[in-house]
Amino acid sequence: MRHLRVLCAIADAGSLHQAARRLGMAQPSLSTQLRRIEHALGGPLFTRDRTGCRPTPLGHAVLSRARPLVAELAALVTETRAAAARASGGVHLRIGATASRAIPGWLRRLRARGPGTEPTLQMDVSANALLRMVAAGRLDMAFVHEVEGSPLRVPPGLRLRVLVEREPQFVTLAVDHPAAARHEIPLADLAGERWMVDSTVDGEWDALCRVLREAGLEPELLHGDYLTAYSLAATGEVVTVSQPTAHPRSDLAMRPLRGDPIGVRLLLAARTEDELDFGYDELEEAYWDAARQAPAYRDWLERRGIPCAPHPLATTADARA
Incomplete structure (x- = not known):
């Protein structure tokens, strides 16, 4: 097997x-x-x-x-673990996620629900891979990012709940970069820069290429993981895309791009409505707690009159594949 x-x-x-x-x-x-x-x-x-x-x-x-054999075995394991959890009075959640500052707070809040609640975490750069794992019964739920212009391939039968309909993606650059003095940076100010992006993250490379092309720019694009990209950005070697909730660093500036040309939809996926209900509220609280701790994002929200609290960018409707 x-x-x-x-x-x-x-x-x-x-x-x-x-x-x-x-x-x-x-x-x-x-x-x-x-x-x-x-x-x-x-x-x-x-x-x-x-x-x-x-x-x-x-x-x-x-x-x-x-x-079919792999799916059957995954379903058997899921059902067996659920039965064991019910027998022991505990809830064992297998959670998947793409990178997010909300994850530590989400896990902490889930554990606080009761002494028998114990989440485990599976990280992956590919949202599509995580959705397949949920559909196959290898995960109970997954918190994923859908990059604008690159729809996720949602397996049949999954339930989706939207946490944030459109989260803006920021640019990260050296703190002493001339453009860092702006509250919002026009793409034209970065025309001569090299960009680094992780092409293994579903949709991100294509989104950046599309946005730069629409702005009439053809900069050099480099592939690299975001830990490397941040290190190089701090020395002025590259600029990179970042989530607005990214933890602030003294050697980096994270700024919105003028017009918010790159957007991401944040989703929680599960096989049933009950599973979505179990994990959603804690995720929502954790996300907005992370937003409050990110000065550039907090400023972006305040200038648009959006409070850093649950519900301002979320929708309660479920999307069914």
């Missing part, structure tokens, strides 16, 4: 590099494991080139049998 999960992860990710990250493995180890699986099954399961991995005809045949 572990081998079947590996094959499904590679097919879903489209590359060994991405699959290894999602499985928490080193890429060479995953490559070795794939070769062993292919040897055992008698042929190549994926074609590999610079664009990624694609299933061969044999791979498609194996995956068509593997996916």
Whole structure:
């Protein structure tokens, strides 16, 4: 079954590099494991080139049998854990999330609901991967970001609740950058800068390319994780996109872009309404607590007359796939 999960992860990710990250493995180890699986099954399961991995005809045949088995086992594990939790009087929540400053406060509030409530956390840069994990029963709920212009691929049957309909994305740059003196920065002021963005985050690379193209700019774009991007931004090497709730740093300035050209929708996903109800209020409180602690975002909200409290940017309607 572990081998079947590996094959499904590679097919879903489209590359060994991405699959290894999602499985928490080193890429060479995953490559070795794939070769062993292919040897055992008698042929190549994926074609590999610079664009990624694609299933061969044999791979498609194996995956068509593997996916139902993996889903059935995940459902069995989910049902068994739920039954055990009910028997012990506890609630064990398996939570997934893309990066957010709201997560520590969310977990803390969930634990405060009662001595039997114990959430576990699965982080992933891919919102689509987390949604698939919820649909397969491997997670109970997931807090994800949907980048404007790049709709998420929501599996059938999931329930979605919108936390923030459109959160603006800020730009992060060195604190001594000339543009940092502005409350809002026009993209034109950054025309000569190099941008760094994590292309493994669903939709972010495409969104930045689109916004820069619409502004008539063609700067150099570099791929890198956001920890590296922040370090380079602090020395003036690059500028980068950041969530408005990002923790302030003395060597960085986080500023809104004029006109808020990049937006993100924040969603909580689960399989049932009861699961959404269980986790939503605590997430909402944690998000707005994080917003209050981010000076640039707090200022952005105040200038628009939006209070830093639950509900101002949230919608209560559920979206069903």
